[in-house]
Amino acid sequence: MTGTTPGDDESWSSLAASKLGLAPSASRRKRRRLIALGVVFAVAAGIWALSWDYFAVAPIARAEHATQKEIDAAELPFVVSLTPEKNEPDFWNVVLDRKLSASEVRKMTSMADSTKVFSYLKSLGGRPLAYTSTMNKAPSVYHDRTAGDGAELAYVFKLNVLSGREKSVVIDDWKVVDVRCRRSTAKAVIRYPAQGGSAYEGVLLHIPPRSYEPVLTDEVDGQGKPYFSIRRIEVGGGQSSGGLRVESIAPVGKVCTWGISMHYVDVHQKDGWVRLTDKDGKPLVIRTEFPPARPQQDWLFGAVPWTACHKLRTSPTCMP
Structure with missing residues (x-):
């Protein structure tokens, strides 16, 4: 086993005293006194640094954090953009x-x-409408409510929701507002x-909406x-934008x-209602339509050859 010899101790104190600016010829007592003072100053400096962090730096950090929270809270909770469905639907009507x-x-x-007919x-200037989603997995209560609807057509669009907030924002409900309908x-x-x-x-x-809508189509x-009874839209906090495909159905001929x-x-x-606006800050206006039951021209094709149904109103082939 090895230990520290008096010579080693003497060498260490001489080296420490030299680093602290004391002449090598100084007495052992002076060297030890200076080293002790150095230790005291080092401890005091450490305590001062900790005190500065607690009493000065920490309040500044807390104030900055509070300010950031205020800035975040003051920012708009979210913004939206609306994009009409661009791709050809599987099955469709086009109206002019x-x-x-x-x-x-x-x-x-x-x-x-x-596809060629659709593009033409x-x-x-034709406006496309898509046949609505099939609802084979919907509960019986849904089918009871919609039993008399028949085949329906929808204006389809994508609603993109974005937020620049650092903390997340949860959208948990929506309501349809400012509904105005006229004849097609x-x-x-x-x-x-x-x-x-x-x-x-x-x-x-549907527009106007029924009490239980919008409903999930997945x-x-x-x-x-x-x-909104089973899902939410969450944005902000670094998350990607929330997107929702919407099928909107107007009354027949409206x-x-x-x-x-x-x-x-x-x-x-914070919570509240936000009226969606467009890129110019004006209230977002969505247009939804349904073809009239007896248009002046009514052309049908697909499973049957091209048929002028406006000339064959009572033909079973032409029934919606």
């Missing part, structure tokens, strides 16, 4: 506010491919009707139930405009 000319009819009826009609001016309707059906992720609602357990107010809650113990 004018009749097709004879040459347009000839060109249209010369096509058999639905959009180039003429559509004169031509081209139908590519559903053969079977598909379900899409998102929500569905083909999962919960389909057909009020969306064009309706409407808006949305969303209810939110946040970590700052």
Whole structure:
């Protein structure tokens, strides 16, 4: 076993005293006294540093944190953008506010491919509507409520919700506002009707809305139930934007405009309703329509050859 010899101790104290600025010839007592004072000063400096951190730095940090919370809370809880469905639906109607000319009819009826017909009609100013999601997994109460609806068509759009807040914001409800409906001016309707059906992720609602809407359209357990009774939209806090596919259905032969107010809650113990606005800060206005039952031109194709249903009103083939 090894230990420290008196010579080693003497060498260590001489070295420490030299570092503290004492001459090597100073007495052992002076060296030890200076070293003791150095230790005291070192401890005092450490205590001072800790005290500074607690009494000066910590309050500054707390104040900065409080200020950041105030800035975060003052920022808009979220903003939205609306994007119409761009892709061709599986099955669809296209409506126009004018009749097709004879040459347009000839060109249209010369096509058999639905995608080519869809693109051509959009180039003429046609407005697409999609057949609504099938609701095979919805509960019986939903089917009882919608038993008389028949085949329905929807204006489909994507509602994107974004937030720049550092803390998350939860949207837990919405309501439809400022509903105004008028008679449709559509004169031509081209139908590519559903053969079977598909379900899409998102929500569905009628305009004006029914009490239990919007409902979930995802083909999962919960389909057909009020969306906000089982789901939430969470944004902010570094999360990606929340997106919702919306199928909106107007009454037959009507064009309706409407808006949305969303209810939110946040970590700052704030909550409230926000009327959605567009990029210019004006109330967001959504337009939804349903073709008239007896348009001046009613063309049908797909499972059957091109058929002028406006000339065959009572034909079973032409029934919606």
